[in-house]
Amino acid sequence: MFGNVKRLVTVGLGSVLLGACSVIPGGDDGMADRGPVADAPPVAGPSADMLPDDTGRHRVALLVPMSGANGDVGLAIANATTMALLDTGAENLRITTYDTSGGAGAAASRAIGDGNRLILGPLMRDNVGDVLGQARPSDVPVITFSNDTTVARNDVFVMGHVPEQSVARAVNFAIDQGARNFAVLAPRGDYGERTLTATERAVNARGTRVVGIERYDRTNTGIASAADRLAERGGFDTVLIAENGRLSAIAAPRLKEAGASLPSILGTELWSRETELTRVPALRGAWFAAVPDARYRQFADSYQSRFGEEPYRIATLGYDAVLLTLRLTRDWRPGRALDTALLTDSEGFLGLDGSFRFRDNGVGERAFEVRQIGNGAFTVVDPAAQGF
Template identity: 45%
Template sequence: MAESKRGPQLARAVSKGLALAGAILLSACATVVPRGPAPAPDRPAVQKPRPSRGDAGGVIAGVPQDAERNRVALLVPLSGSNAGVGRSIANATQLALLDARSQQVRITNYDTAGGAAAAANRAIAEGAQVILGPLLADDVRAVAPIARRAGVPVISFSNDVSLGGNGTYVLGYAPSQSIARVVTFARSQGVTNFGGLVPNALYGSRASSVFLRAVEQAGGRVVSLQTYDRAPAAVTQAVMRMNKDAPFDAVLIADGSATAAAAAPLLRRASPSTRVLGTELWNSDRAVATQAALNGAWFASVPDNLYRQYAQNYRARFNAAPYRLSSLGYDAVLLVVRISRDWRVGSAFPQSRLRDADGFAGIDGAFRFGRDGVAERALEVQEVRGGTTVTVSPAPTRFDD
């Protein structure tokens, strides 16, 4: 959730956030939830919640009729191939409004499946003062210039850091931060010699640059860095090349858990005690904990403790498990609700408030937007252990200025 933190401790901000949206803590016992998406409902419309607490501002489709509340547009895919995750985000925003009991914000949903630019134009024409979304990087690129001309900030759910700035904010989980965090932790545990396996793609190229820089800054050494294509035997060939440079203490595999699990046994043939390192991709990968070959692997991600409680609440209201990314929608709404306390109805959204240096606290932990418009996050390090994941390095309680 997105409660502003003005004290020095981000932990206090989390406490304040929980007080604002107390419904997320109705149960003290968290259940284990799927890391991946739940099956998408057959109906294209956003699911309506079970009656609870009355009208808390509401989420509607079309032109909002309430002129006494600040207007927020949610741009996500509500139809087409990405409708499942889009609807889950939309449900999460509704849940956030209900939990916050906000009387100052009204959210209107706009389907980006028919064109993100058209959805943005319509939202702005209908009075939107801030845009939440879109989800996909290409959609953000289409929406950003439209919103910029209208003076409407965009809080996107993409993780493409190149999109940040000029009124566009990137709330998604940046791979660079995850890699830097796990490398720093590994170095603190005595890892000196690192290896890297990265795919031949934009993600892999960016991961390589971050990885090399992170190892250097941590005082380690990159023994070998290998790339691979998506061909069936490509990873095996890359590992064989890497093993010529063995031994290494840890190897970053910048890919999903299935690829990492296939590579891990091959790596250990040359370096039996090597530690596998993953990226933020593993946090939304429902199979990561079940991959026996990844037992002992480390990866950095947003904290999961509050998410589990949120997921329990989501299930109770919508009778389905949420997509992991839906928490971005929840946190974005609570952020807007917090700022709305100082946002006069009918006036421009106070964009400067997004740059609070102390940051905000959310379901996904503490975060703050930098000058580049990218959300800097306080990440934890998790270890795959015995069919589950456990936290071995908690998220920091404060940002280093």
């Protein structure tokens, strides 16, 4: 399955950068975890008559919220795209930011009218339909930062970190270590449904079993009671907690005694930046899967030096979207429609978040690493594949 991977740019990460869980409202749980806002005003898309005739440049639209509930996240993504343009010295791209806060459909309409041939965004899955309604008639592909694969199409490509893939990676790793009987602690709502379904699918594919499921409302007492019910039922050697760090820390001691080898505890990508988990004795030895983090620290340091604050973790998607676009320009002529076949190269691409590729149905597939929680630190116990 795995082989070579195409780099998005021809320089290494160090050269790119140096020279060249909170939940987002609307259903994309786990996409952002912390981050500040740079002191910069929102950027509005210009009118068509204000844009120069860039016959030698590719016009690309960035559609993100620049105000409102997710304005901080949108600004971080916009800042990251600016970083990527500066770091790579890209002279063949003109990326214009359009604020979706006043309506994603209106922003997309303006972007199409301005001659953009590719849309990066929107951030939220609920906005994809409005954007696609404007983009599809003009044959403009959409690369959304959402992590919801239900919005994927042959002209809508999902770039977010998909929770189901994180779950499948962790479950398969656990099975390789000897896990056979699984239990699931999942919240009510969309995220819980997605992670529960992913667990059942991965477990069944390997001939193992899900022997217990408990759902709960996302409160301290809700998860505590669900964990108690699961522990009383017993019969499992591995339990997946589909929750953020704070609530997982409440559940874990009710499922496993500190220092005990079983049951094994699994988490999801929501644990990626939750370093406080390393201070929970019952979680020592727990596993979870996330995109590789090795390049993120260098990116975050560079971002902070430029904007004065640490970025949201999701900001790397903005950076990688620019690198991906640059890779596409090798075979894409300015002013022409983008052939979506260029996006579905089976060998995939490499960005700050590791290897990824888009399938023909628009679903983004990523290589995840497995980390283990230790005393004060996360350790990579099974590295992400370097290519597809």
